Amino acid sequence: MKKKWFTLFVLPIATLLLAGCSFKQTGQSITAVGSSALQPLVEAAGDEFTKENPGEFINVQGGGSGTGLSQIQTGSVEIGNSDLYASQKSGIDASKLVDHKVAVVGVTPVINRKIPVKNLTTTQLAKIFSGDITNWQQLGGPDQEIVVINRAQGSGTRDTFERWVMKGRSAVQAQEQDSTGMVRQIVATTPGAISYMAFPYVDKTVKTVNVDGITPTAKHVTTNQWQIWSYEHMYTNGQPSGLTARFMAYILSDSIQDKVVAKMGYIPVKDMQVSRSLQGKVVEINHEK
Amino acid sequence: MNPRKWDKVATTVLYMISVFIIAVLAFLLLYILISGLPHVTWHFITGRSSSFAAGGGIGIQLFNSLYLLILSMLISIPLSLGAGIYLSEYAPKNWLTDLIRNMIEILSSLPSVVVGLFGFLVFSINMKLGFSILSGALALTVFNLPLLTRKVEDSLQSVHYTQREAGYALGLSRWETVIHVVVPSALPGILTGMILGAGRVFGEAAALIYTAGQSSPPLDFTNWNPTYIASPLNPLRSAETLAVHIWKINSEGIIPDASAVSAGASAILILFVLLFNFAARYFGNKLYRHLTGARERG
Amino acid sequence: MEKYDRSDRYLKPLDDGQHEIALATKDLHVSYGEKEAIHGVSLDFERFKITALIGASGSGKSTYLRSLNRMNDNISGTKVTGQIMYRGLDVNSNQIDVYEMRKHIGMVFQQPNPFAKSIYDNITFAPKRHGERRKQVLDEMVETTLKQAGLWEQVKDDLKQSALALSGGQQQRLCIARAIAMKPDILLLDEPASVLDPISTATLEDTLLELKENYTIIIVTHNMQQAARVSDYTAFFHLGDALEYDETRKIFTRPKIKATEDYVSGHFG
Amino acid sequence: MAEPKDMITVQDLHLYYGQQEALRGVTIDFRRNEITAVIGPSGCGKSTLLKTINRLNDLVPDVTVTGTVKLNGQDIYAPNMDAVELRKEVGMLFQQPNPFPFSIYDNVIYGLRISGEKRKNVLDEAVERSLKAAAIWDEVKDRLHDNAMSLSGGQQQRICIARVLATQPKVILMDEPTSALDPISSSEIERTMLKLKDDYSIVIVTRNMQQASRISDRTAFFLAGELIEYGPTRDIFMQPQKKETEDYISGRFG
């Protein structure tokens, strides 16, 4: 009788705990954690990778750039995904981390489709997001209040946007959303809404605007005519080795860069005509190898 | 207005409130099912999800939800049963017991985000389980334990005291009486509680985002060896559940058919919750009839 | 209520030489929390006799009965002091194994409380748990005890049916069968007939008289005629005290104190 | 108009709880300004009978009643009869004292207040009158605003009597009103009842036969849902006509 109860109570728990502690898995996996903007890209690449290398698996998790950087710093994962340079984030010691720029992503302002505004200047944008312009009328649109939708603080997209548009101005306290999907849905359904998002997320439910007359296209990003863009980083703790190294090489390979990265709306790093440093210094790249 | 008229008015109002509540539920269910079911196909239910292209399914997520549910119930049922029995039968009436009850109640009103973050901190990081089914199951256990314990305790308490006395008077220990007399009598209530708890676990997302993770390896449904990395049974792999998937595609929305997928997934989720409810009702009643001997009479 | 003087009491002593004492309490106090329910009761119960405990509701007779096999242990906040002597041991002391003791001091309650199991399992459940596995012995036990409890004829064809499907009176008789299946030394009955119809009551009383041959029986009842009919001794309880204890005949014909007289003549209760 | 001698007449009353027949064709009448005791073992239907008189059984699901019950010549199961009005005419006292968890004052005036009485002097007066009639005025007059739950069982039961009396019913039904009380409280209630007899018709269900014989004018004996014997109390107790009655009175069962 006692045995029966022992089995019922203790066994499942004990088994599970044992499983958790001393479990040797067959097959191999690495974990990449971080930026939710980068997550779909890495996931897609990981899928392709596993198809070609059965039994080797890339575990991709979101959680935000902050999570990615802090986890890679403590070494609990193999790869930390980030929309930001590690050194931009407080609390991160960037010196031990190795940066792999795997893609470039452009960020564009988006507005509700019902607003007939086609072009904004950087200054106008900055004034909208700092709360100095509050009505579309001031921008040649209809008499409609501007509903500003911002991204969560610390998000990479917001950081990029503020860095290249706001240029030091502080943002007005407004609605903030954690995720691009939510932002898109809100902009699509809320009259007078304006926000910004990475190129891959733009679809027909929202409308992009030109900034200073430049249309938000990949081509304009590659020449830095469209300035609001950033690198997508995958950090490793020290130089990668083993599976991590192979996966990093794989994701930077031409086939993935052309097939997956470009298809999803990111811009392959190799297509860039310029490179931009952490401080914002732009250097043209000579593409003759 | 005289009392009788008031009585009529009040009764009407009460009827209206009841109808309203039923209408709210009917609306919710219909809304979800109508907007979701058209997207549900066999391919959708069993297919792989896609990370950026349209036409992904929810097969793996559904499997993950069920597997995670089973694992967490495997941990939480014995624990809650034991704890419920302790509280109902053994706990002396003193401040310590009150404190324990208090703690359990606080645990039950704990926001699931906090549970999720705690799970992330303790199971994923400190215990080095990472983003895995196991840490998800443990977090769900934390989330589910207080309610199950309470349900077990309540069910045991609702078994009449005379039943216990009958056992004691026959020289049986409290433990034997509880296990062989009280628990069987309370089983319908316990079972109902467990199944309803399962429904709650099934739909929980916030506690899982940081513990079980937001993606799954491409599972190899031909290899059931739990130690293989892509095996469906591997408890250390990460596992995105159905509820998390809904949350994720709603917030990421990079796949073009995000709204269709989330509507379809919601419909499936609701169907399962309905299933759990009806199962709870059916098995609870059946067990009750079985125990009270109505079967023999009928 | 100070109508009756507590010092006005008569408890007939039983001489150990003449009567074999099966169970005795000495200065038994029972309190629930702050409230004392039994204020020092000393009674001796003779072996193979039926003793009735009578008194108005709230007089403490049930509380007293329940303390005899320590059923009150399970109600938290209960404190019992004084001695309950059984086979030369104090039931209240720690050296006694309470579960073993309850096998020998059985109890039947006011409300029928069969387990939610079949009739057969109701009777054999405890013996099985105490180690009796032989099917033949168990079968026999079921038949004998059900016959003794006057239930056999009604249920013999369907021993597998749920005990909860029985009527209240049948359930109570099943409980009695269940109690005597343990072959107890002493049987405590707490108003066992209060839910029974007249015929079942009569059967039960016959059963008790029969059981007396082998068991010492203590019964709490609010039916005085019942007490008069079946018992050899009667104790009258009033407000937590045993005020009078004597042979039943004497209690009902010539009570020695006024309270008893008032009660048996129906002035209150 | 001459009032009929019988306050309540019951004719061929059957009552079913679902399939189970609890009253099997009862015909009985209760007289004005008398105390009628209803005795019988538990489950004989005596409490059920009591609750048909004020239609409290209406509240139990699956109850079917056939036959007629007339109060003052009026069929209380007639379609146009309002159960709420009926219950104002027929007061009831229960086995367990059940004062509301309010003050003594609020308890007593409850019946008046729900009928819309708001004048303070009327309420005050009703409280004093009813508490006096229930023989508890002296004990509680200084603490009318204390919670009624703080009183002893006997006092609570008398508050319940006062609560019934405040609405001035014609009939008072009592369902074992003293079984939960100690001897002294019981005798106080009994004394109160004898006093009330002059103004009210009382039907009391009791298990205490001595009580029935002490206070009632007539006694009805029930067994298994049937009226076995009914007559003046003295006859029932001294020379019962039926064997069952004799058995019961002498305590063969119950």
Place this chain on the structure above:
Amino acid sequence: MKNDDIRASLLKRSRAAKNERFGKILTGLCILIIITVVVAIFYFVASKGLATFFTDKVNLWKFLTGTIWNPGTTDAQGNPQVGALPMIVGSFGVTFLAAIVATPFAIGAAVFMTEISPKVGRKVLQPVIELLVGIPSVVYGFIGLSVVVPFVRRTFGGSGFGILSGTFVLFVMILPTVTSMTIDALNSVPRNYREASLALGATRWQTIYKVVLRASTSGIITAVVFGMSRAFGEALAVQMVIGNAMLLPSNLISPASTLTSVLTMGMGNSVMGSLSNNALWSLALLLLIMPLIFNIIIRKIAKKGAMR
């Protein structure tokens, strides 16, 4: 002799006694595990959440009353801008409003189920309420976003995101909890109160209103407070409809934020150990403490109810 056998057996430790010890230890262990979990949660959340005040030296009072939440930046004096007041107000706002809206409905439904029509109640309303409990909060959020927000926008103006939308969603979410606890409270009112009242010629509504509800007030308050603590901790559904603007809400239809929404949003974007992260854990600590306070209130009410 039989006599001696019994005596001897009384002095031995029986199988039952060993059994008893086994059971007690086994179940006691289960309780111990639960206690450990609770203590661990408190320990972890508190150790992280208090770091804001002890390590980063944020003034507690400023934390609770400050209105600017911008953990990455500092104000003119160089103090970090971690004012949680907008979130606290938002959380309490939606919680109280949801409770205010839900209470009459919950009481109504509970009264219907216990007093008016127990049969219909048990057969229809009970399952309905259990189903409402079972609907996952992501689904509530999804419906809130696609139904409630546009509805509020069309009816009341504004963007649709705000406390009002949060209130509607939470109302439906806590309704079943409050209802089923109210049902328990009503059921615990002794049947004989109702009988006494009806026997005095009260109508059913008078009985409900003047006796049943009055006698179960403390139970109902407990139910409402419990529902509030649920509402307070709800995250995903509220986050989707409230708008998440860290502003002191000036009206019901402008975007606001709650503790939970800021917490879920910010956690992934901050680095563990940094001030922004610690500040979020302080919010989690608040979330942990609030149910505790609600709990204490419940106990106080229950005690008061028991004393009457």
